[in-house]
Amino acid sequence: MKIALLAGDGIGNEIMREALRVLDVLRSEGLKIETQEALVGGAAYDAHGDPLPDATLKLVQQSDAILFGAIGGPQYDKLPRDKRPEKAILGLRKECDFFANLRPANVFPELADASTLKPEVVSGLDIMIVRELVGDIYFGQPRGITGAAPNREGFNTMRYTEAQIRRILHVGFKTAMARGKRLCSIDKMNVLETTQLWRDIAEEIAPEYPEVQLSHMLVDNCAMQLVRNPRQFDVIVTGNMFGDILSDEASMLTGSIGMLPSASLDANGKGLYEPIHGSAPDIAGKGVANPLAMILSMAMMFRYTFNRTDLAARIESAVRAALATGLRTADIATKTTKPCTTAEMGTAVVKAL
Numbered sequence: 350m351k352i353a354l355l356a357g358d359g360i361g362n363e364i365m366r367e368a369l370r371v372l373d374v375l376r377s378e379g380l381k382i383e384t385q386e387a388l389v390g391g392a393a394y395d396a397h398g399d400p401l402p403d404a405t406l407k408l409v410q411q412s413d414a415i416l417f418g419a420i421g422g423p424q425y426d427k428l429p430r431d432k433r434p435e436k437a438i439l440g441l442r443k444e445c446d447f448f449a450n451l452r453p454a455n456v457f458p459e460l461a462d463a464s465t466l467k468p469e470v471v472s473g474l475d476i477m478i479v480r481e482l483v484g485d486i487y488f489g490q491p492r493g494i495t496g497a498a499p500n501r502e503g504f505n506t507m508r509y510t511e512a513q514i515r516r517i518l519h520v521g522f523k524t525a526m527a528r529g530k531r532l533c534s535i536d537k538m539n540v541l542e543t544t545q546l547w548r549d550i551a552e553e554i555a556p557e558y559p560e561v562q563l564s565h566m567l568v569d570n571c572a573m574q575l576v577r578n579p580r581q582f583d584v585i586v587t588g589n590m591f592g593d594i595l596s597d598e599a600s601m602l603t604g605s606i607g608m609l610p611s612a613s614l615d616a617n618g619k620g621l622y623e624p625i626h627g628s629a630p631d632i633a634g635k636g637v638a639n640p641l642a643m644i645l646s647m648a649m650m651f652r653y654t655f656n657r658t659d660l661a662a663r664i665e666s667a668v669r670a671a672l673a674t675g676l677r678t679a680d681i682a683t684k685t686t687k688p689c690t691t692a693e694m695g696t697a698v699v700k701a702l
């Protein structure tokens with residue numbers, strides 16, 4: 350097992366440190382894992398003038414899996430777009446064709462009181478969001494800002510090829526087959542052509558999966574249904590931008606964005622594993638970030654790239670055991686609990702493991 354470690358910026362380093370302590374426990378039991386660190390994002394720009402240096406990309410290409418912290422920060426927001434930290438994560442996804450992004454929103458029983466919704470609405474929640482990750486308006490050309498003030502114009506292009514839509518829908522159907530056999534495809538076909546095509550193809554593919562109950566929902570309604578009655582969903586499949594937004598929303602059902610891990614997979618099971626959140630500049634450097642999304646992303650790595658569901662399940666159980674002790678970082682703390690630090694949460698997971 351060869352893993353690239355890209356901690357990135359902001360809280361990326363703080364949460365990666367705790368994930369590596371968990372990895373060290375497994376190593377001490379004899380698990381053979383080769384790890385190598387590399388700079389990415391703002392840290393790489395500061396050191397080399399490039400958010401995704403060739404050496405980092407090469408390491409990623411030679412690794413079986415990537416553990417990724419987070420990138421970004423306000424100090425980089427005025428740089429040309431190809432120098433910004435975000436270029437690194439978008440570039441990695443595109444270069445490695447990590448097109449299938451799995452974002453599970455589960456409410457752990459130990460955390461049902463931390464959700465923004467009442468426990469009776471969220472308890473037992475178990476949604477898998479399947480997000481397409483290398484197409485859509487984030488990558489479509491042309492794009493730009495033209496003209497001069499006060500007549501400037503900004504434009505982006507929302508594009509999807511049939512092949513891109515087909516392969517992610519197949520991931521959605523297969524994911525549903527392995528779970529509750531209900532797939533809700535999210536689009537905006539009443540307004541957008543890419544998503545009309547999306548819906549047409551979903552209907553075409555559906556007969557290949559007769560056991561899966563396919564439904565469609567417009568994205569604005571989905572945003573509302575997620576907070577009205579989230580347990581109606583089993584698997585959600587959607588495009589890059591809608592999936593980005595809906596998964597941040599879904600994270601709050603679980604208690605915090607600091608709880609949501611993700612896997613970004615290519616067609617062969619190689620993957621990049623990262624929390625769905627960003628670099629959290631408002632809390633970076635304070636040692637208070639929740640490391641659980643990062644640790645749970647490592648669990649996903651063992652499940653999806655290394656077929657070690659045993660290790661994935663052990664890490665997930667250790668996270669639940671840590672939460673069961675009552676320990677809470679500030680983002681999931683209740684009024685009566687004193688928030689713990691990032692390191693204290695990491696220690697609790699290590700002890701439980």
Ligand SMILES: NC(=O)C1=CN([C@@H]2O[C@H](COP(=O)(O)OP(=O)(O)OC[C@H]3O[C@@H](n4cnc5c(N)ncnc54)[C@H](O)[C@@H]3O)[C@@H](O)[C@H]2O)C=CC1
Pocket residue numbers: 360418419420421422423435438606607608623625626627628629630631632637638639640642680
């Ligand atoms: N894949 C990546 O590396 C991503 C990077 N970003 C970048 O991150 C930077 C900050 O973006 P924001 O919009 O502020 O989103 P963010 O996800 O970094 O933070 C949003 C809010 O959630 C909180 N939060 C996030 N992770 C947390 C954790 N583990 N524990 C406790 N609280 C946590 C933050 O403190 C903040 O209040 C931007 O430069 C953005 O481009 C954003 C999303 C994904």
Ligand SMILES: CC(C)CC(=O)C(=O)O
Pocket residue numbers: 435438439593625626
């Ligand atoms: C940093 C962005 C490019 C991506 C993002 O917000 C995400 O993938 O969740």
Ligand SMILES: [Mg+2]
Pocket residue numbers: 593594597625
């Ligand atoms: Mg996002």
